Amino acid sequence: MKFRKLIIENYKSFQFPTTIEFPDSSAGKSIFLIGGMNGAGKTSVMEAVNICLYGAKPDLIYKYINRKELAKGNAFVSFELLIETDELEEIQVKRTWSAGTVDSPKPKDLEEKLVVIKDGKRVSVQNKEMWQDYINAMIPKGITQFFFFDGEKIQEIAADDHSEVRLKSSLEAALGIQYITRLANDILHLKQDERKNFVEISDEDIDFKESELKREQAKLSKKQAERSEIESELNNFKSEYEGAKNRFQAAFNVEPESADETKQRERKRIQLATKRGQLDNQVKSIIDRHLPWALASRLFEPLKQQIEHERNATASRAISDQAVQLAFNIVSAVDYPQPIYNTPLTETQKKELQERVLAVLKEEDGHDNSAFLTLSDRDIAKVLSKIEEIEQSDVLSLKDLLAESTDLEAQLGKVEGSSLGVSSDSEKQLFEELQQQMESYQNQIGRLSVRMQNVSEDVLTIENRIKDIELELNKLYEKHHMSREKVDVIKECDAIANLLNTFIIRLRKNKIHLLQEKTFEMYKLLSSKSGLIKDLEIDDKTYEIIIRDRNGHEMKKSGLSAGEKEIFAVSLLWGLAQTSQLNLPIIIDTPLSRLDSIHRDNIVNNYFPSAAEQVIILSTDTEIDNNYYKTLETHLSGAGKLEFSQMNELSTFKEGYFWN
Template identity: 25%
Template sequence: MLLRKIVLKDFGAYRGTQTLDLHTHPGKPIVLIGGLNGCGKTTLLDALQLVLYGPRARCSARGNRPYETYLRECINRKADPEEGSSLTLDFSITVEGEKRVYSVTRSWSVSGKSLRERVTVFIDGRWDQVVSAGWADHVEDLLPLEIGSLFFFDGEKIESLADPERASAVIRSAVDSLLGVNTVEQLRTDLQVLQRRKRLSEEDQAVIGQIRQLEARYQQADSEVQAAHGHAGELRVQLDKRLDELKQAEEAFAHEGGELFTQREALRQRRKDAAKHLASTQESLIGLAAGALPLQLLSEQLGAVRKQAAIEQQATESTQVLQTLVGRDQDILDRFGPLLSASDFEALRDYLETDRRQRELTGETERILGLSLDGYAQLAGLEQILANEQQRARELLDLASQQAAEVDALDRQLQGVPTEERIAARQAEQAEALQAVHHAEAVLANAIEAYEASKRRRAAAKAELDAAYERQAAKKFEAEENERINAHCERQRNLLERFKEALLKRHISRLEVAVLESFTRLMRKSGLVRDLRIDTDRGYQLTLTDESGDTVDPGRLSAGERQLLAVSLVWGLARVAGNWLPSVIDTPLGRLDSRHREHLVDRYFPHAGDQVLLLSTDEEIDERLFQRLRPSVAHTYTLVHDDTTFTTTVEPGYWWNSGAEHVA
């Protein structure tokens, strides 16, 4: 499990919305959160537990107050109670082999004298209504409270672990819950409860005969159901065989050209339609040939005709305009002659006469065609008509080619259609296979109906048996059966007891090695403790042995050494459990000298797990220790408290790297 983000909205001293990114990376497992005393470090630790466990959370600030009172007091004093407070925690966890991302929001608000609390859960970005409604039970499956509380440590809990006598209870709780021993004990308790429920009085023996008869009837009905189910299964296999045979017959029918045979009438109709369309296209081509289109063969002659027509049309126009020009020329000479000199007058008269003679010559051109005005117009439009007719002819020829190709293709398909005599045997095989399939389906349907009927009889027998059990509920159950159950439960309880002892011994051995190894790494006196034992027969008492084999009196340990021993217990438990939970430690260095602090900073915090949240004052992890810890830090934050408004805000960075939330 890895925490990803926590958002506090108007919670305790935290005013407004305060967000802490808790993502860590390989080699950088630490999120360092600094704050002076009274700035809200413990409040942040309480928020982590409250958002998960609600009324069962072991919050340090709650004390013996009712849960509703505690929630009211957690609303920031400057916030509107009707708006209330909320906590949101995002975390990832592996569930049934798949990584899932949870976002849990616990919010509450006050309306009059009542307080309303809501829990909303998103899984992989989708709201889950069922999990939201049953979060209190669901979180126990993900992270039981007894296990989770072991990894949320404040200074007070570390102090309690530092006392060997008080540590015994914590060790017992950790071993039982974190390492699964309590599960075995719960099984033994459940078996004992079952034994008590199964004890009968002598008067209950009279009903055993009746119940045994009903049980026998039910068993017989159940046997019939199983037999009918097996018979139906065999018939399904036979039906599958018939279907395979039908498929083979259909494939053989198709291989012989059966599909073409069944489609022969459709092919014939398609061939008839295609031939009809081809004939229609050919008729259209014949119609074009009967019109102006053949004139396209005389394109050169038509060109000569159009040229001659143009000459004749020009001659006609010249003849028509000649008489008009005679009057016009005389009028010009009369009007402008007096204004010209003799030479200019002669030149103008010669020009006009020459123009008239040329027009006379043009008008004398031989009229070979002798067309009328309409004839000239028709001759001019003939070229466009022939172009249109030629384009239409090309289109019809292309269409006729396609239609002829379609007719040829259909002819080839029709030639490939097998004869009725050739396909008859395959048709018979196909029909026989189809009939066999229908028969197998009918037989299977009858078998299924028989199976359903046997199930109904079994259900009736079961209902009668259940009714007999219910009628005798006040004075039953079967003595012989209960005696067997009691004997079996007793054997299993003894087996579980031995299993518990073996499991406990194995876990304790691993835990002793892990705690001793952790303590040795953290201590500056390497020879102070040589061996460490946890005595389960004496209430999980912790015993230390020095180099001489003598027991080390805890009183000989300094306060700092006892605190390191407590940290070693936490570290050892995490290592034995597989480091699958984050460690959240508040004021971790309170009673340690500088050398022990260095050991903790160098040897424990960077290796305590995949994620370690440290809540520290500036005197615990000072500038020197921060520089030593910095390579393993993923994020840093400082809790800044405003004494005038009594509110706390989260600022990125630590005291000696202000403004840098992410530490490179």
């Protein structure tokens, strides 16, 4: 894989679109050299590659937008990288950030957009995460630190005795072990998923459910036989009933009453008989209590008149007996206590007035005084109370009650009598026998019909139960089959996981062994004291590096000089690139700044030309100076220079190194 073109726009000092092209190289030419003084934008070039491939947070992008453009309200940032794959396909990755039409853009306003174009055609992926997965598949993010690095990364690896242990996951990614480990873990997750909600169905479970099915089927057969027996018996009684019915029709030439009609007639007979009995009791009660008095009811009015007449006569006699005294009292009242006339009455007038009053009072005594009842007031009250009681009682409606009773008697006789015209005793006896037979048959038919219904419901219940059991049994058969399959899958997962773990162990050992060889091979080429280290070992579990001196004694990396440490770090990076077998470009930023001349010579002569098929070096004029430039010239596919204008705060790229 090779990078063919990088375009940076509005990022840091790259105010305007800046294009850096990486030309194809002829045989033996693998290095593209980019020169630049400190602050010219060399680090920005490496950052642009990483940001274009993997993106960045809006806050970081906003922080490094070119200040002049941001002051104008322009928050558009763009990175574009053209890649040529080993299969000679062209992949164009373009990632941009824009705030749209916002006047004063803020970090939250930035919206990221990613476009991937393959051989001139846009990749048919709509989801940005899937686009990113596509890029990560080409250039895994976890290992780029071993291909795109600067002096700081070299210093980090060279910093202490155990730095490589902390890089274990990245080292495994670079060696290809991480993916096999992830595959093994995925297999274990698959195994766990298979175990979730997994219930193993045994042969005993199947046998138990089959036994339950057989028991229910036996119950069904028994109930069906019982239903057939009842049906046969029911049909016999229906046949007997039809025979009796036909004999009845032949004898009386009419349809016999149905059971419902008979019940209805009997119900009506009971109602009429009950009502007639109630009327008879009512009539009897009235007769017992009021009939003698009721017979004399025509005398009630004359009796009441005679009582009133004798009451008036008695009152008149009482007035007559007191007439003289009353007349005197009335006349005396004319003058006493005061005269009612202006001229008092004379004695003669008083006497005449008294005689007149007495005559009036005597007239009240002129009524017929014939009396034959001569009842006391108490007896009169008793007689009048009894008359009132009789008049308010039902005795006067006795005639209507007797008429209603007679009507009920006629209705009852009609209901009890035969409407079929049965006259002789023999016909009546035959009628009753046939009626009893039909009623008996109907009772048996009703009883058997109820039993038939109950048994039919039992049959239906058992049939439904059998269907449920058959369904459960089919599910058990299916689960039993799936259970076996799941057991097989789980076993296969275990087998595959064990095989992968064994493979990982062997792969790690092989990779680590190869890494040891490649690292030590490069170290011997680069070190000024190659004879100081006799051998090195890398632990295949912890990745801890053990260095041994020429006497075979273990020595710590911290015992090396600063330059030797950096040489060792570069050797390890080269060993990783060789061992990973990933054909990726290597980008190195300011790699020689901390090295002495001997180590620089070794790196320039031995490392740069063989580091990878494409090596992009970002250097100052003091690192790759004129002498080193001439040394590398035969390996250069091209060179360029970053120039920074202090006045315009602008970085530009031009072809040609510092001296050409």
